[in-house]
Amino acid sequence: MGSLGSRFQAAPRGADVVEEGHCVVRRHSCECKKRKRASHCECDSEPEEEDSLLDTPRRKKLKSTSKYIYQTLFLNGENSDIRICALGQEWNLHKVYLCQSGYFSSMFSGSWKESNMMVIELKIPDQNIDTEALQVVFGSLYRDDVLIKPSRVVSILAAACMLQLDGLIQQCGETMKENVSVKTVCGYYAAASIYGLDSVMKKCLEWLLNNLMTHQNVELMKELGVEVIEQLIQSSDLFVMQVEMDVYTALKKWMFLQLVPSWDGPIKQLLVDCPKKKSVCGTPFLCTEQGTTFTPVFRHIRLQYIINDLASARILERDNIIPPDWLSRIYKQQWFAMLRTEHDNDNGPQEANKEEFEQNSMRCGRKLTKDGDYCWRWTGFNYGFDLLVTYTNRFIVFKRNTLSQPCGGAVSLQPRRHLAFRLRLASFDSSGKLICSRSTGYQLLTLEKDQEYVVMNLDSRLLSFPLYVCCNFLYTSPSSERRGDASESETSTHSV
Template identity: 70%
Template sequence: MGGLGSRLAGGAAPAQCECERRRKRRRRRPNCDCSDSEAEEAGAPRRKKLKSTSKYIYQTLFLAGENSDITICALGQEWHLHKIYLCQSGYFSSMFSGSWKESSMNYIELEIPDHNIDTEALQVAFGSLYRDDVLIQPSRVVTILAAACMLQLDGLIQQCGETMKETISSKTVCGFYAAAGTYGLDSVNQKCLEWLLNNLMTHQSVDLLKELSIGLMEKLISSPDLFVMQVEMDVYTALKKWMFLQLVPSWNGSLKQLLTDADAWFSKSRKETCSCSNFLDTEQGQKFAVVFGHIRLQYVINDLTSAKIIERDMIISSGCLAAVYKQQWFAMLRTEQDNDLGPKEINKEEFELHSMRCGRKLAKDGDYCWRWTGFSFGFDLLVTYTNRFIIFKRNTLSQPCNGAVSLLARRNIAFRLRLASFDSNGKVICNRSAGYQVLSLEKDQEQIVLNLDSRLLMFPLYICCNFLYTSPETKPEAEEQPVPSEN
C-alpha cells in the first residue's frame, strides 16, 4: 500500500507543474485574446491601450504642425500643413498638380468668398484630412458644409449631410433646407421638405412660421403630401398667421394669441387705408397671393362659419371666391339632379390636385368616432377608430346628420388615408398608408380600410385623409357655331 500511495503522490506533482507552466506561457503571450478581467484572475498585468496612429498624426502633424511644408492663410489665421495631406482635397489637388503658380509656393493665402465659412469651420475641414472621424455639432454643420464644399472634401460633405438629416427639427429645418439648396444636397433638401409637410400643421410653431419663405411655403401648401389637421379652413388660418408674421416680424407672443392679433392687425389695416380692396390685391399683399392661390377654397366655403370668416377677412380676391362658389353650385346640381354616384376610378394627378384635405389627432388609445364638417354632397362619412381598425361608414339613417343625405342605393368615394406618429423633434417614428382607393358603399354600410399593427402603433397618432365625393367635372363640348351664309 505504501508503494502504491507513493506512486500516486509522485504522479500528481508533474500535473501541477504543467498547470504552472501554462499560466506562465499565458502571461508571456503579447496578443492574448482573454479579457482584462480574465487576465487579472490569471495574475497577468492589465494591457495598456496604445495611442492610435490617427490620433498621433492629428496631434503631431496637424495641431503641432511638425514637418510642415506649406502654410495656408485664410480669414486672418494660418495653418501649418502638409501638401501630401492637402492633396486629399479636390481643391488643393488641382492647385498643386496643374500649372498654377501656387503649385510651387509654400505660403498660400486663400480668398473665402462664402460668408458661411469661418475659421472654426476651416479648422474642422483641414483637420478632417488628418483623422479618421470628425464630430460635427448640428449648430456648426452649415459652416462646416460650406468649407467642405469649397475645399471639395467629399467625405466631409457626406458626413455633414447625414448629420443634417439626423438632426432636423423646428429650429434647424429652414436653415438646413436653405443650405441644402445652396450646396446641392438633394437628399437633405427632400428630408427637410418631408419634415415640413408632416409638421407644419401638426406641430405649429411661431418661430417656424416666421422663418418660412414665400417660395418654401408655396411648395408646402401646394403639395398633395401636406399633413392637414382638421379641415382646409385650418390651412387658410395657418396662412393668415404666417402672412401676419411676415409683415410684422417683430411680433412676440404665444401661438395661442397669434390668430387674435393677426385678425386685429388685418382689421386695423383695412380701416386705416379705408380700402374696399381685398388684401391680396393691395401692393402690400400681392406677393402672398401665389401662396393663397393653392388653398382648396371649395372645401372652405362648404362650411357656413368658414365662409363667413373668409368674407369678413377680405383677404382673398372676391373674383376668385365668386368662381369657386359657381364651381361648387354646379357640383351640387350634378349630384342632386344627375344622380352622380361619385368617382369610379382614380386619376392620381387630378385626385392630388382637387381632393378634400382633412385630418385628426388621436391623443391616446381608445374608441373614437367622428365626421369632418362641411357640405359633403349627401355622403355622410363616419370615421371610427377602434381596436386598431380604421372604419369608414356611409351613414344614411342610423345617426343624425346636419344636412341632406343621399338615399341612392350605392355611392362611391375616392380616398387616401395616412397615419403617423412623431418624436419630440417631429421625426416620423412609425407610419402607415392605405394608398389610393375607391370605395363603393351601400346605405349604412361600413368597411374596414386599415388594420394597424399594435407593435408599430404609438400615440399621439395623427390621421390625414384626402377625399373626393363627386365624379370629375366633365367640360361641355363646344357648341357648333352656325356657318355664315354667303350673300
C-alpha cells in the same frame, strides 16, 4: 479619409502563453509514452490546440497612429511644407494631405501659380465659412473620423463644398437629416438648397409637412419663406388639422408674422392680433402692393372645401384677403359639381386618377390624445356623402351614413357611392420626428347605404399616443368642364 494609421496592424498576442503550454506538454510526455498507444490521452489534443492558438489573431490596442498624426502633423504643424492663410488665421499643413481635397489637388497639379508656392492666401467667398469650420475641415484630412456638431454643420458643409471633400459633405448631410427640428429645419433646408443636398431638402420638407399644422410654432412661421410654404400648402401630403379652413387660418398667422416679425406672444394670441393688419379702401389684401408677395401661396388653398361650410365662407368674406374673382370662380365650379351629382348621377370617382386626387382632394385630420373610442365626421356640403370615421379596438372604420344615424345636411339616397381616399397615421417625438406611421395609400372605395368598411387594422405594439390621423377624400369625379376651364383660364382648383 485615410491616414497612415491604416497601414499598421498590432502584432498577435499570446506568444508567452503558448511557450508555457509547450513546457506543460513536455513534462507529461514521458508518462504518456508508458500508456498504450491505442488509449486516448488528453495531451494528444494539445498540439492541435497550440496550432489553433498560433493562428488566432489577438487584439492589442496600440497608441493610435491617427491621433499621433493629427496631434503632430496637424495641430503642431511639424515638417509642414505649405502654409494656408485664410480669414486672418494660418495653418501649417502638408501637400500630401491637402491633395485629398479636389480643390487643392487641382491647384497643385495644374499650371496654377499656387502649385509651387509655400504660402497660399485662401480667398473665402462664402460667408457661411468661418475659421472654426476651416479648422474642422483641415483637421479632417489628418484623421479617420470627424465629430460634427449639429449647430456647426452648415459652416462645415460650406467649407467642405468649397474644398471639394465629398466624404465630409456626405457626413454633413447625414448629420443634418438626423437632427431636423423646429430650430434647425429652415436653416438646414436653405443650406441644402445652396449646396445641392437634395436628400436633406426632401427630409426637411417631410418634417414640415408633418409638423406645420400639427405643432404650430411662432418662430418657425417667422422663418418660413414664400417658396417653402408654397410647396407645403399645395401638397396633398400636408398633415391638416382639422379641415381646409385651418390651412387658411394658419396662412393668415404666417402672413401676419411676415409683415410684423417683431410680434411676440403665444400662438393662441396670434389669431386675435391677425385681423388688426387690414387693407385700406376695401381692396382685398392680396390685391394690394403689400399683399402681392403672398399671392402665390394663397392660390394653393383648396377653397372649394372652405366655401362648402357657411360659417367659413362668411369669414372669407369678412377678412377681405382673397380677391372676389377667385371666390366667384370657385362658387361657380362648386355649383356645377353639385348639379352633376344631382342630375347626372355623378356617384364619385370610379377610375384611378391619382393626379386629380393629389391636386383636388379634401384634406382633413384629427388628433387622438390617448387610446380609446372615437367617432367623427368632417362637416360641410359633401355632395350628400355623410362619412363617419370610427377608431375603436385598434380598428379604423369608414361608414357611409344614410339612414341609420341623424345627419344635419343633405344625404344621398343613391344605392352606391364611390370615393377615392388615403388615410395616414403618425405619432411624433418631442423634436417632431416620426415615431411610427401607417398609410393605406391611394384607394378607390364603393359603399352602399349604411355600409361599413374596415380601413386599417392596427398593431398595438406600433402605436404611440398622441396619434394624428390625416385623411384625403375625393367625393366627385373630375368633370370635362373643369378640365376645360382649367386649360383655358387657369382656374383649376389647385391653382386658385
